[in-house]
Every structure is written in structure tokens, then in C-alpha cells.
Amino acid sequence: MRMARFGLGSALVLIATLGGCAAVPPWERGTLAKPVMSVDPPTQEQQQKLRTYGAKEGGAAATGVGGGGCGCN
Amino acid sequence: MPPQPVSAGAAVGVTSPKEAAGPTRTISTHLAALTAAAMALPGVHARAAEPGLNPFTVDASHLEYFESGNRMRVRVNQATAIAPVGDNVQLLADGLQDVISGASPIFNSPGPGGQPQQVLTGASVNDRRNAGDIGASVFWNDNQVTLRQGWSAENDYRSIWTSIEGRRFLNQKDTVLAAGFAFNDDGVSTHDAPDDFHTRIKRDYFLGVTQIINERSLIELSLRYSYSNGYLSDPYKLVFVQSTGELPDARPSQRRQIALTGKYLLYIPPIDSALQVIQSFSTDNWGINAGALEVQMKKELPGEWLVNAGGRLYSQSSADFYQPLFQTPPSDGLHTSDYRLAGFGSASWLLGVTKQLTPNFSLQFSGERTYRRYALRSGGSGFDGDNYIWSFYLVTLQAQF
Numbered sequence: 001m002r003m004a005r006f007g008l009g010s011a012l013v014l015i016a017t018l019g020g021c022a023a024v025p026p027w028e029r030g031t032l033a034k035p036v037m038s039v040d041p042p043t044q045e046q047q048q049k050l051r052t053y054g055a056k057e058g059g060a061a062a063t064g065v066g067g068g069g070c071g072c073n
Numbered sequence: 074m075p076p077q078p079v080s081a082g083a084a085v086g087v088t089s090p091k092e093a094a095g096p097t098r099t100i101s102t103h104l105a106a107l108t109a110a111a112m113a114l115p116g117v118h119a120r121a122a123e124p125g126l127n128p129f130t131v132d133a134s135h136l137e138y139f140e141s142g143n144r145m146r147v148r149v150n151q152a153t154a155i156a157p158v159g160d161n162v163q164l165l166a167d168g169l170q171d172v173i174s175g176a177s178p179i180f181n182s183p184g185p186g187g188q189p190q191q192v193l194t195g196a197s198v199n200d201r202r203n204a205g206d207i208g209a210s211v212f213w214n215d216n217q218v219t220l221r222q223g224w225s226a227e228n229d230y231r232s233i234w235t236s237i238e239g240r241r242f243l244n245q246k247d248t249v250l251a252a253g254f255a256f257n258d259d260g261v262s263t264h265d266a267p268d269d270f271h272t273r274i275k276r277d278y279f280l281g282v283t284q285i286i287n288e289r290s291l292i293e294l295s296l297r298y299s300y301s302n303g304y305l306s307d308p309y310k311l312v313f314v315q316s317t318g319e320l321p322d323a324r325p326s327q328r329r330q331i332a333l334t335g336k337y338l339l340y341i342p343p344i345d346s347a348l349q350v351i352q353s354f355s356t357d358n359w360g361i362n363a364g365a366l367e368v369q370m371k372k373e374l375p376g377e378w379l380v381n382a383g384g385r386l387y388s389q390s391s392a393d394f395y396q397p398l399f400q401t402p403p404s405d406g407l408h409t410s411d412y413r414l415a416g417f418g419s420a421s422w423l424l425g426v427t428k429q430l431t432p433n434f435s436l437q438f439s440g441e442r443t444y445r446r447y448a449l450r451s452g453g454s455g456f457d458g459d460n461y462i463w464s465f466y467l468v469t470l471q472a473q474f
Contacts, residue, residue, distance in 0.1 A: 034372040036347035059363020060355040062295035062334040071191035
């Protein structure tokens with residue numbers, strides 16, 4: 001039940017995010033194109049970070065899908 | 074070990090090769106601005122466009138991971154290639170090898186005064202893991218679909234996985250929606266019985282949205298549900314029960330996890346830098362509730378340098394069936410003393426430096442050092458004897474043509 005509430009609440013937050021933001025025309029997105037505005041680090045760095053967190057922590061993050069496991073201790 | 078995401082981030086805006094190749098090389102300043110704007114989607118490095126609008130890319134990296142107290146040490150070599158096929162297709166290939174050595178905690182034994190003390194394997198762990206995956210991304214109109222197939226093999230663990238992830242760009246790319254699914258079929262054995270594999274199945278479901286808020290900020294929200302079943306125990310872990318002695322680690326045969334991650338990026342003109350905040354929450358049917366907060370500042374410096382620095386705080390409660398020591402065997406037969414399922418938290422510092430060497434080559438260094446502390450737990454039980462420090466350093470060379 002707790003998980004269901006968490007999931008429902010999270011989905012509502014996702015949906016709410018779609019509204020309430022003013023449109024930014026493409027020609028005003030120069031700042032967003034700067035390297036410092038990249039949402040994620042380079043792919044391999046991101047993979048290694050998340051892999052390490054996954055091996056050493058019991059929690060989870062919503063960071064995409066897929067990937068092969070290993071028996072790391 | 075949990076899966077390695079093949080796609081970093083939830084709904085990171087990715088410009089399709091066809092779109093990126095749009096109104097290029099015209100003499101019109103306005104069209105040039107539009108072209109730049111097309112690349113101005115979250116997650117797209119501007120420098121990535123310099124060698125070509127749909128470049129052939131190769132990343133090669135080396136990682137050194139080590140833990141305090143002469144525990145685990147892992148060296149990873151990885152190479153990734155992305156090859157364009159026409160304007161609308163990219164082929165992907167990735168391979169890595171881990172070399173793992175060192176000591177790992179097995180269980181806790183009663184020490185002086187009955188307090189738990191950690192028992193390690195000794196420096197006996199010595200393993201190699203080979204992993205790889207291939208895939209393809211297809212772009213059309215405002216859509217992208219990526220399909221990947223991967224394998225991973227080591228002496229006592231093997232994995233086959235498939236993932237599919239789709240993205241749709243809306244509102245002139247103000248909004249990116251993402252959805253994905255992955256299926257992992259793993260087999261777990263031990264060095265003592267390497268051919269006796271136990272099956273572990275995991276399914277991941279993923280939804281995400283990236284939204285440009287204004288010309289200086291954006292937000293990304295992602296939701297993931299994972300369902301695992303099969304043999305979810307760790308065959309190398311034991312528990313110490315006062316009344317009976319040592320017993321094998323025994324966990325539930327099903328696990329359901331829900332995780333929500335939010336990322337916020339804000340460009341701050343007075344200091345010509347960007348602030349990045351990442352927050353995650355997760356809960357599962359094992360009783361583990363976890364949260365993480367990461368804050369970083371990112372800044373470009375003259376000479377094609379980019380630096381980022383920040384910190385991360387993490388905290389979790391212990392699993393319902395975790396105890397450092399057991400007095401009697403639990404009636405439901407579930408018990409673990411695995412330090413990763415204890416209540417604990419951690420504090421980390423993060424550092425990264427990227428140097429654009431030439432228009433085609435860049436070199437990147439990143440590092441992280443994490444201090445695991447029982448005192449930072451958000452609930453449940455654990456003990457200070459499990460505290461340790463882990464670090465990694467990663468060097469990546471990227472080539473684009």
C-alpha cells in the first residue's frame with residue numbers, strides 16, 4: 001500500500017511537471033546548449049557511478065532501464 | 074549487482090541526427106541560430122556537434138575503484154562506439170572488463186561484550202567479468218527508439234538482458250517524454266559450485282519527462298518500478314545466530330522497488346556557472362526506504378576546460394529481515410547481515426574536469442570519495458563496524474569524427 005501511494009504520488013508529480021512552464025522558443029535556448037547545462041555526465045561516467053551506488057547501497061534511483069548485473073560484493 | 078543503465082538519465086533530450094543536420098551551413102544568421110537551438114536540448118553537449126552533426130564516436134575509459142582497509146579493488150576498462158548509419162539510425166556497441174580483487178565482508182560475529190564485529194573473506198576474492206552490449210537507435214519525426222541487447226559473464230554470475238527505450242519530443246522540444254522496459258535474466262552460482270546456477274529475473278519499467286522551464290533552467294523527473302524474483306540472496310553471505318551458529322543469507326524471493334528521481338539545472342549568469350541538484354527517493358517491499366541528494370556546481374573556464382564539483386548525501390533504513398546478529402532463527406526463515414541492507418548513510422565529494430584537446434578529442438577525469446556512516450542512517454539497525462570509505466577515479470578519452 002505504501003509503495004502504491006508512493007507510485008501514485010510520483011506519477012502525479014510527473015504529470016504536473018508538464019504544465020505550468022512557459023514555452024521557450026528555440027532561438028532563446030542558447031544558454032541551455034552550454035555544456036554546463038547537460039543533464040547527465042558522459043555515459044560511461046554515469047554508468048560507473050550508478051553501478052557503484054547499486055552495488056553499495058540498498059536503495060534505487062530512476063535512471064533509465066537495462067544493463068547486465070554482476071555478483072559484486 | 075544491480076543493472077548498469079544503458080541510457081543515462083530519464084528523458085534526456087537527444088537530437089535526432091536528421092534534425093540536428095537540419096538548416097546547416099547557411100549564410101543566414103537566423104537559420105544558424107535555429108540550428109544551434111535545435112542542439113540546445115538538455116543533455117546535448119554543444120561540442121559534440123563540432124566534428125559533424127551525427128558523428129562517429131568512440132569513448133575509452135579506465136576506472137580504479139578501491140575501499141579502505143584493503144578491501145575490494147576493481148579495475149575497469151571500457152570502450153563504447155556509436156556509428157551513424159544515414160541520417161536516422163545509430164548503431165551502438167559497448168564492451169568492458171572488470172578485474173576484481175580483495176576482501177569482502179561475509180558476516181558478523183559476536184565480539185567483546187557481545188558487540189558485532191565484521192568478518193571478512195581475507196584477500197581471497199579474485200574474479201574477472203566480461204560484459205558487452207549492442208544496440209541501435211532509430212529516429213523519425215519527433216521520436217526516438219533504442220533497442221539494446223547485452224551479456225555479462227564471470228565465474229559465478231551471468232546475465233543476459235534486453236532493453237527498449239522510447240522518447241518523444243513535444244512542444245518544439247520544450248518537453249521530452251521517455252518510457253522504457255528492460256528484462257534481465259541472471260544466473261547466480263558460487264566459486265565452490267560454479268555450475269550450480271540459481272535464476273534471478275528482473276524487470277524494469279521506466280517513465281520520464283524533461284521540461285524546459287525557461288531559457289536558463291530545466292527539470293527532469295523520472296519514475297522507475299522494478300520487480301525481481303527468483304534467487305535474490307547472496308550466496309557468499311552468512312548470518313550468525315546465537316542459538317545455532319552460522320546460517321546462509323536468506324532473502325525474500327520477490328522484490329518490488331519504486332524510485333523517483335528529480336534533476337534540476339539552473340544557469341546563474343553572474344557567476345557564469347550552472348547549479349545542478351539531483352534528488353532521489355525509493356522504497357521497496359523489503360522495508361528499505363532511501364533518499365539521496367546531490368548538489369554540484371559546473372563552470373566553463375577559458376581554454377576549453379569544464380570543471381564540476383559538489384557533494385552527495387545518502388541515507389537508507391535497514392531491511393525488515395536485517396540484523397547485525399540474530400539471537401534465534403527468525404520464524405519466517407528470512408535473515409541477512411549484509412552491510413548493504415543495514416541502516417546507514419554516506420557523504421561524498423565529487424569532482425570532474427573535462428578538457429577539449431582538439432575539435433575531435435576530449436579528455437575527462439572524474440572522481441568520487443564516499444564515507445559510509447551508520448550514524449547517517451534514516452532508520453532501522455546496523456552498527457559502526459560496517460563503516461568504511463570507498464573511492465573511484467575515472468579517466469575517459471572521447472573521439473568524435
